[in-house]
Amino acid sequence: MESRLTDLEIKVAYQDDLLDALNRLVATQxxxxxxxxxxxxxxxxxxxxxxxxxxxxxxxxxxxxxY
Structure with missing residues (x-):
């Protein structure tokens, strides 16, 4: 059970990083x-x-x- 929770926390952390990168990209654009x-x-x-x-x-x- 703890392994699944850790996996979910890792996925959320990656999604947060991706969201921040996309926000910076949109602001630059x-x-x-x-x-x-x-x-x-x-x-x-x-x-x-x-x-x-x-x-x-x-x-x-x-x-x-x-012409």
Missing amino acids: QDHIARLQADMRHLYEQMRTLQPSGSGSPEIEPPPPH
């Missing part, structure tokens, strides 16, 4: 996602400043000569 979202916002703002003002739609460029 959340940080990466937040940085990527900030980068996307920054790029979006840069793209908006590159668009010509006025109509709000980009001008249509004529096709290259080889």
